Amino acid sequence: MVFIVVALLLMSASNKFGSKQPEPIRFIIPKGWPVPKIDIFAKNKLTEQGFQLGKKLFYDGRLSKDGEISCASCHQNFASFSTFDHDLSHGVENSFTKRNAPALINLAWMKEFHWDGAINHIEVQPLAPITAANEMGETIPNVLHKLRKDSLYLSMFKAAFGDTIINSQRMLKALAQFTGSLVSYNSKYDKVMRGENNFTAYEKRGYQVYKQHCSSCHQEPLFTDNSFRNNGLSLNRFHDIGRQSITNESSDSLKFKVPTLRNTQRSFPYMHDGRLYSLYDVVEFYRTGIDTSQHTLDKKLRNRVIITNKEKNDLVYFLYTLTDSSFINNPRFLPAVSVVKRN
DSSP: OOSEOOOOOOOOOSSSSOOOSSSEEEOOOTOOOOOSOOOOOTTTTOBBBHHHHHHHHTOOOOGSSOOOOHHHHBBBGGSSOOOOOSSSOOOOOGGOOOOOOOOOOGGGGGGOOOOOOHHHHHHTTTTTHHHHHTOOOOOOHHHHHHHTTTTHHHHHHHOOOOHSOOOHHHHHHHHHHHHHOOOOOSHHHHHHHTTTTTOOOHHHHHHHHHHTTTTTOOTTTOOOOOEEEEEOOOOOOOOBTTHHHOOOOGTTBBBEEEOOOTTTSSSSSSSSOBBBBBBHHHHHHIIIIIIITTTTOOGGGTOOOOHHHHHHHHHHHHTTTTTOOHHHHHGGGGGGGOOOOOO
């Protein structure tokens, strides 16, 4: 079962980027999943050529000032397109960001992006990291200048959009076609739900713990409700107040987007600033570490999460079943080459 069905309009094309008309791709919602509230491809028709252009852009360091940092530098495919191992994502010239890059999966079901919801459209989202001084540190005019000097990009933009005009709107649309197609839905959990596999006794017990203590915020099947909540973390060294910095509302103090639990085994470290390095640390935080004195703390966490050590272990075993290896290792989402030639 696949989540994207390529509806090929068989052309007499001589190569992948030489088709006179782009080849449409139909975005398929996995069985049992909700329909996205916003159709991100309504005004950005998903095509094979647009997807491939977006993938090339995603892995290209030339979108950054020093030519070394690509989108994939912080959103690493083997970590479910999040920042792996490091607490804070790295930027140009050995700089650091102030947050841990979240996983870029199932974006078609999101209305706001980033930990604080600062961006409200997938096509606008790349502008922030590309131009941020501590991320990619570049300007859009400079990025476009570099792309226009590359003959391959000229042919790819022509294949995707009909001519060789390279502008910011087309660049952002192509990136959205790639990132919007990153749908993870084939973990062991999904196979169990489809009747193709079975939980072990540990996983089954962990699923019950999850449903009792975690599912109200991390709702199936996306394992997030995409809301913004204060989960009781203390203010970090950057004094990151989260959603409040966007809304200026004191009621949003220390609220961050609820992350998906999908592929969480591969997307450590955890929380918006990567302060926790294992799932056991995360569960223990909810058992004993929540600061219950915060006035914006989510009401569901006022009494913390009361579970036994055995339930803690079972819960982690269940969370492991959300790992979608077929998604993480899907060659369709990997770069065609490991090194990009720079002009």
